[in-house]
Amino acid sequence: MATEAWLDARGWLDKGETPTEPRPVPNARVVAASIRRDGTLIGVGESQSQPRTDPRRVDGATSVPLREPDLADAVRQAIADARRDTTLARALETDPSAWTRLSLEIEVAADPVPLAGVNYEQVARSIEPGIDGMAVRRGARWLYTLPSRAMSLEVASDPARTFVGMASRLGVPMRDLPDLLPAETPALYRVPVTRLVQPLDSRDPVQVTRLARLVVTAPADGADAGAKAAADRIANWLCNHLHPTTSGLDVAEGAQVLENLGLRGDWIPSAGVHEPMAAFPADQALAALALARYARSSSDPEHANAARAAARRILVALLRVAPVERDPLQDRNAIALGVMAALELGDLAVGPTAAAATTAPSPNAPAALPAPDADLAHARDTLIREFLRDASSTAWMTPDVPPRTRIAEIAAACALCGAGDPRVDAATLRATLDTAWREIPRRELVSELGWMLWAERSLAAAKAPASPDALAQHELARSTRAALSRAQIAPEIDDGTAVDSPFPDDLIGGFRLAGPNTRGATAQSARPTLGLALMLDSPAMTPEGERYRAREMQRMAVRFLRQLQVDDVSAASIPGGRRCLGAVRSAPWEMRLSVAANATALLALTESHDGMISLERVIESSSSAAGNSPTGAP
Numbered sequence: 001m002a003t004e005a006w007l008d009a010r011g012w013l014d015k016g017e018t019p020t021e022p023r024p025v026p027n028a029r030v031v032a033a034s035i036r037r038d039g040t041l042i043g044v045g046e047s048q049s050q051p052r053t054d055p056r057r058v059d060g061a062t063s064v065p066l067r068e069p070d071l072a073d074a075v076r077q078a079i080a081d082a083r084r085d086t087t088l089a090r091a092l093e094t095d096p097s098a099w100t101r102l103s104l105e106i107e108v109a110a111d112p113v114p115l116a117g118v119n120y121e122q123v124a125r126s127i128e129p130g131i132d133g134m135a136v137r138r139g140a141r142w143l144y145t146l147p148s149r150a151m152s153l154e155v156a157s158d159p160a161r162t163f164v165g166m167a168s169r170l171g172v173p174m175r176d177l178p179d180l181l182p183a184e185t186p187a188l189y190r191v192p193v194t195r196l197v198q199p200l201d202s203r204d205p206v207q208v209t210r211l212a213r214l215v216v217t218a219p220a221d222g223a224d225a226g227a228k229a230a231a232d233r234i235a236n237w238l239c240n241h242l243h244p245t246t247s248g249l250d251v252a253e254g255a256q257v258l259e260n261l262g263l264r265g266d267w268i269p270s271a272g273v274h275e276p277m278a279a280f281p282a283d284q285a286l287a288a289l290a291l292a293r294y295a296r297s298s299s300d301p302e303h304a305n306a307a308r309a310a311a312r313r314i315l316v317a318l319l320r321v322a323p324v325e326r327d328p329l330q331d332r333n334a335i336a337l338g339v340m341a342a343l344e345l346g347d348l349a350v351g352p353t354a355a356a357a358t359t360a361p362s363p364n365a366p367a368a369l370p371a372p373d374a375d376l377a378h379a380r381d382t383l384i385r386e387f388l389r390d391a392s393s394t395a396w397m398t399p400d401v402p403p404r405t406r407i408a409e410i411a412a413a414c415a416l417c418g419a420g421d422p423r424v425d426a427a428t429l430r431a432t433l434d435t436a437w438r439e440i441p442r443r444e445l446v447s448e449l450g451w452m453l454w455a456e457r458s459l460a461a462a463k464a465p466a467s468p469d470a471l472a473q474h475e476l477a478r479s480t481r482a483a484l485s486r487a488q489i490a491p492e493i494d495d496g497t498a499v500d501s502p503f504p505d506d507l508i509g510g511f512r513l514a515g516p517n518t519r520g521a522t523a524q525s526a527r528p529t530l531g532l533a534l535m536l537d538s539p540a541m542t543p544e545g546e547r548y549r550a551r552e553m554q555r556m557a558v559r560f561l562r563q564l565q566v567d568d569v570s571a572a573s574i575p576g577g578r579r580c581l582g583a584v585r586s587a588p589w590e591m592r593l594s595v596a597a598n599a600t601a602l603l604a605l606t607e608s609h610d611g612m613i614s615l616e617r618v619i620e621s622s623s624s625a626a627g628n629s630p631t632g633a634p
Contacts, residue, residue, distance in 0.1 A: 213334025449531030
């Protein structure tokens with residue numbers, strides 16, 4: 001039904017006109033048409049079912065059945081709306097076929113489902129943001145908000161507020177449900193909706209869940225479940241998210257200032273703005289670290305060089321503070337993450353004499369790496385100097401701040417130690433990190449586990465003595481993974497048979513970080529995904545009996561991050577969607593593209609790729625050993 005409606009509507013849109021006779025959509029209550037130009041919404045139309053004017057007798061009684069919504073009327077409204085777009089109007093003056101270059105969305109809403117609750121908030125819990133439509137009725141008047149409209153206006157995440165606004169438009173006083181008189185109380189509904197979207201550069205419709213087609217992990221994704229390809233796309237988006245360079249050009253001072261801002265801020269497609277204009281210092285430093293780590297891990301020289309160049313630009317620009325920017329040296333997290341990013345680039349000497357030694361690359365650096373430069377050396381030395389503050393090995397520590405609240409700084413100090421900097425002491429760091437393991441609350445460890453394990457990896461590279469509490473720490477990491485397995489959204493299994501999940505399929509693999517009753521998962525899932533990835537190649541934290549379960553958890557977590565990525569389908573519904581390709585959205589029902597979320601996702605995917613490949617080798621090795629043993633047992 002929905003596909004037939006879309007095909008009819010597409011044919012009318014190609015001509016820029018609709019038939020005069022109605023085109024009813026059977027078994028529908030609402031049909032809506034949306035016309036987009038390069039993702040920008042330029043035309044909307046909607047038709048609702050209406051009572052017939054000719055009452056009919058059914059089973060001896062008179063009834064007033066509903067007249068089906070008219071698809072032709074909805075498309076007619078959308079085309080009339082689109083004609084007001086000046087860009088389209090100019091194109092049509094010379095090219096009548098400009099209609100064929102517009103994309104079309106059709107939403108078909110089924111019968112509304114009544115909802116009950118003591119207040120708007122409770123009623124709204126029954127709404128799946130971005131999937132369900134909403135309806136409010138007062139008397140004979142109906143008002144609908146369909147998912148595409150809610151997501152375009154960036155209000156899908158708050159259905160309670162949307163219900164209040166809809167009720168107000170029907171004349172309901174702005175009070176919560178318990179405070180309304182019976183005559184004032186509206187009826188609230190959930191509306192099942194089928195949504196068909198036309199992907200970029202395609203003539204065929206695709207049924208979407210929220211904003212995207214459903215990502216399914218297939219054998220073709222390989223042992224890393226598609227993590228590498230997903231990381232490639234995010235890295236490319238971050239590289240393109242830099243302010244334009246003016247190097248070698250004769251430009252005004254204002255343009256040079258823009259280049260020195262580094263990364264643009266979060267992109268808000270619905271408003272067409274970056275918020276803020278330049279990303280916060282800590283977010284920029286995190287992005288530099290993610291790009292540098294990705295470059296070191298990537299097997300593609302072109303991708304690796306582009307990511308390294310972007311990370312270098314971010315670090316250099318970070319310390320060229322424009323009047324509109326925050327000073328990164330006033331943010332300890334930005335300094336710590338910047339130190340880790342500079343060290344991850346790996347082509348600078350480390351230590352008190354670094355400035356004199358930057359003419360020679362590290363012997364461990366790949367041959368394709370570019371030669372170090374003075375600007376990057378200055379940025380690295382400034383960040384390390386500010387981090388240490390003086391030559392003392394404990395200068396970076398703030399006595400009044402518990403170690404568990406400064407995990408990023410501990411990780412940076414451990415990274416310095418792992419790079420061979422003599423100004424930090426391995427024994428002191430070992431004791432500090434052990435204290436953090438003991439003091440950090442479980443609820444914080446879920447999101448900070450990645451930095452804890454990053455610090456452990458750096459100390460291991462420095463050949464620091466093992467912790468006397470190593471066994472307890474390994475058990476704590478394993479118990480955190482067990483807790484995360486309960487928070488991860490997965491298909492339910494009943495007696496060996498898969499049953500329907502209480503969550504939509506696009507959420508599979510995400511983590512409910514706000515509690516067991518949370519209705520979904522967001523890009524915050526990248527943080528525990530990073531921690532779990534760093535556990536994969538540790539025999540102590542992923543022993544033989546837990547390998548298969550750990551691998552499956554990671555595959556599902558990667559699947560969810562891939563689901564959040566803007567592809568050709570979701571880009572078709574996002575203003576300026578082509579510039580968003582590859583980026584991770586903040587939530588399945590949101591269009592916002594966060595710098596911090598994308599940087600964290602890039603780190604998580606990079607480490608997941610390496611960790612799953614390593615774990616796969618261990619599993620294959622164990623299987624081969626078992627097959628070659630006399631008894632066939634492992």
